[in-house]
Every structure is written in structure tokens, then in C-alpha cells.
Amino acid sequence: MSETREEQEINDVDLVARTQAGDPRAFDDLVRKYSPRLYGLVYNMTSNHEDTNDLLQDIFAKAYRSIKGFKGKSSFYTWLHTIGTNMTINFLKKRSRTYKMSLDDVDNGIHNDPEFLELTSGPDARREVNLKELQVRLNEAMMKLSNEHRAVVTMFDIQGMPHAEIGKILGISEGTVRSRLFYAHRQLQNYLQEFLVN
Amino acid sequence: MNADIHKLLRLKRYEAPTSDYFERFLDQFNERQRAELLRQPTWSLVWERFVGVFPDFHVPRLAYAGVAAAAVILSAVILLNQQGVTPAGPSFALNDPRPSATVLPSGRGDVRMPVTSRSDFPPHYVLEARPVSYESPYSF
Numbered sequence: 001m002s003e004t005r006e007e008q009e010i011n012d013v014d015l016v017a018r019t020q021a022g023d024p025r026a027f028d029d030l031v032r033k034y035s036p037r038l039y040g041l042v043y044n045m046t047s048n049h050e051d052t053n054d055l056l057q058d059i060f061a062k063a064y065r066s067i068k069g070f071k072g073k074s075s076f077y078t079w080l081h082t083i084g085t086n087m088t089i090n091f092l093k094k095r096s097r098t099y100k101m102s103l104d105d106v107d108n109g110i111h112n113d114p115e116f117l118e119l120t121s122g123p124d125a126r127r128e129v130n131l132k133e134l135q136v137r138l139n140e141a142m143m144k145l146s147n148e149h150r151a152v153v154t155m156f157d158i159q160g161m162p163h164a165e166i167g168k169i170l171g172i173s174e175g176t177v178r179s180r181l182f183y184a185h186r187q188l189q190n191y192l193q194e195f196l197v198n
Numbered sequence: 199m200n201a202d203i204h205k206l207l208r209l210k211r212y213e214a215p216t217s218d219y220f221e222r223f224l225d226q227f228n229e230r231q232r233a234e235l236l237r238q239p240t241w242s243l244v245w246e247r248f249v250g251v252f253p254d255f256h257v258p259r260l261a262y263a264g265v266a267a268a269a270v271i272l273s274a275v276i277l278l279n280q281q282g283v284t285p286a287g288p289s290f291a292l293n294d295p296r297p298s299a300t301v302l303p304s305g306r307g308d309v310r311m312p313v314t315s316r317s318d319f320p321p322h323y324v325l326e327a328r329p330v331s332y333e334s335p336y337s338f
Contacts, residue, residue: 024231031227035220044210053223060227061234103213110212115205138210157207185200188207196202 012076019067027067031060034077037159038084044154045088045147046095047139048102055091059084074168081155081169089147101139106131119195134195141191149184156181 018026035056042059043052063083070079110116110131120129142150151170155161156177163174170177189196 028224028228031224032220035223036214039215039220040211043213049215056223057227057230061231064231104215105213107212107214110209113209113212116209119206119209134209135213138206142210153207157204158210185203188203189200192203192206195206 009075009077013072016067016070016072016076019064020070027064030076030080034080035060038080040159041081041084041154042088043104044142044158045085045150046092047143048099049104050102051091051095051099055084055088059087062087078165078168082171085151085169089151092147101136101143103135103139106135129195137192137195141188144191145184145187149180149187152177152180153184153188 012030015026015030019030038059039052039056042055043049046052046055059080063080066083070076074082142153145153148170152166155166155169156163161169163177166177167174
């Protein structure tokens with residue numbers, strides 16, 4: 001049975017307290033718990049597996065060094081994602097414009113996804129979609145957004161975070177989150193017109 | 199919200215590394231942490247131990263400002279002291295290395311001029327009474 005949000009936070013408080021008291025295994029548990037989610041955040045902002053791997057190492061190392069200063073004013077999840085987003089945006093500002101995409105494989109589960117099925121085989125399907133081509137085009141479109149807009153799209157559309165949580169992580173109001181999303185969607189709609197059903 | 203774009207972007211969650219990636223990631227992370235610990239300078243380790251023993255120890259907020267103010271005051275005191283030691287009036291005549299003229303004891307007011315070698319003064323090249331650097335640049 002999966003933990004509720006509250007149970008998760010209580011569990012995190014315990015793990016953080018143990019880490020602060022000097023138990024490194026407690027931090028290992030936090031790394032195990034949050035690395036897949038944080039990986040998704042960084043990967044979808046960089047479109048590069050190797051960069052994501054290096055950044056993820058740096059983010060957890062920074063979190064470990066700073067954890068004594070974590071006072072629990074926000075959830076550990078929010079705190080960690082704030083570190084992750086800031087470090088990724090700083091990295092992207094310095095990264096060369098001539099970088100190459102290095103994409104992960106697409107999980108086979110996508111073939112059973114109703115949204116993918118609707119896109120590829122429904123009555124409104126505009127064209128037969130090549131999965132690899134779709135992946136590349138989605139990543140290219142994402143990389144055309146500014147870092148700040150891409151962060152909001154990644155957290156809301158891909159990771160399914162609520163507006164309020166995104167606002168806390170980025171230190172902006174919910175209104176700003178919504179306006180960034182609106183603007184980013186409009187841009188993406190232009191880039192991805194050929195894949196949109198309606 | 200644009201629902202179609204949202205649906206399309208949701209498909210990106212299927213992009214994922216291989217299943218054993220995250221276990222390897224934790225091992226790499228622990229290796230790196232150990233390597234960094236070995237590279238850490240001694241003072242940093244001593245400080246960490248100190249903070250570990252006294253977890254509530256904090257450098258007071260105004261300590262840095264206090265140290266900066268003390269440094270400024272100390273520098274000002276040293277500068278003022280140095281100015282106090284320096285003799286008043288122009289000092290360039292005392293320091294002139296060139297030999298001065300002397301009156302000979304002949305009673306006729308003879309004066310012996312000092313002998314200076316060319317090497318005592320830096321060469322001063324002048325072309326048509328104008329320093330070289332004032333010549334107009336070449337133009338073609």
C-alpha cells in the first residue's frame with residue numbers, strides 16, 4: 001500500500017533528523033526515495049542523461065552538506081526540489097549552446113497509455129507517429145523554452161505537481177506559475193502542431 | 199490550460215533510465231562522498247567535529263561586521279602613525295644622489311663643479327627639440 005502525503009512527510013522528518021544526528025544510512029534512504037523523481041525533473045530540463053547524472057550527484061551532495069541547516073519550514077521534498085531546480089538552471093545558463101541531446105529509452109508502457117493510443121490510433125489521429133521521432137520533437141520543443149518556463153512545464157505537465165507546490169519550489173506566486181504555463185503551452189503548441197489531434 | 203499539449207507532454211514521463219540505474223546511482227554517490235571526505239582539508243574536518251560537538255554554536259550575525267570595522271580602525275591607526283614619523287617639508291633635496299658643487303679654498307671664489315658620468319642620468323633622446331613620442335604616426 002502506498003504512503004499518503006502526510007505519512008511520507010512524517011517519514012521524511014524522521015529520516016532528516018537521523019541524518020542530522022549523523023546516520024548516513026538515513027540519507028541513503030532519502031536518496032533512494034527521491035532520486036527517481038529528481039532525475040525526472042533534471043532530465044526533462046536538460047534533455048541529456050549524462051548531464052542529469054552529474055547534476056543529480058551534485059544536488060544530493062549539496063543537500064547532504066546543507067542538511068544541518070534544514071529547519072523543516074518547508075517539506076524536505078520542497079527543499080530538495082528547490083536545490084535541484086536552482087542548480088539545474090545555473091548549470092543550463094553555463095552550458096554551451098552546441099550541446100547534444102542524450103535521451104533515455106522510452107518505456108514500453110507507453111504503448112498501453114490511453115493518451116498515446118488516442119494520439120496514434122484513434123479516429124482523430126492525424127498521422128502515424130514514429131515513437132522515436134515524437135520523443136526527439138518533444139525534447140526539441142522543450143529546449144526551445146526558456147529555463148524558467150521549462151521548469152514550470154516539467155513540474156506541472158510531466159511530473160503532475162500542483163501549482164502551489166511549484167510556486168513554493170520556485171519562490172513565485174501561483175499566478176506567476178499559471179501565466180508561465182499559459183505562455184509556455186502557447187509556444188509548445190506552435191512547435192508541436194503536427195502531433196496535436198485537434 | 200491546453201489539454202492536448204498537456205496530454206502530449208505527459209508522455210515524456212515514459213522516458214526513463216534503465217531499472218538498475220538508481221541502485222548504481224546510490225553506490226556512485228556513496229563512493230563520491232567518501233572520496234570527497236578524503237580530499238577535505240584538515241581545518242575543515244576539525245571545524246565539522248567542533249560543530250558536531252557544539253551543534254548550537256553560531257557565529258554571531260554582527261561578528262563579520264565587527265571584524266571588518268576593527269580591521270579598518272587598525273589600518274587607519276597604522277597609517278596615521280606612519281605619517282607622524284615622516285619629517286615635515288620637502289624631502290627630495292635630501293635624497294638627491296647627485297654630487298653638489300664645492301667652493302675651493304683658493305680665496306678667488308673658484309668653484310669646483312661636480313664630475314658626473316653619463317651613466318648617472320638616463321639617456322634623453324630628442325629629435326628636432328621634440329620628444330620622439332610626440333612625432334606624428336606614419337600615415338600612408
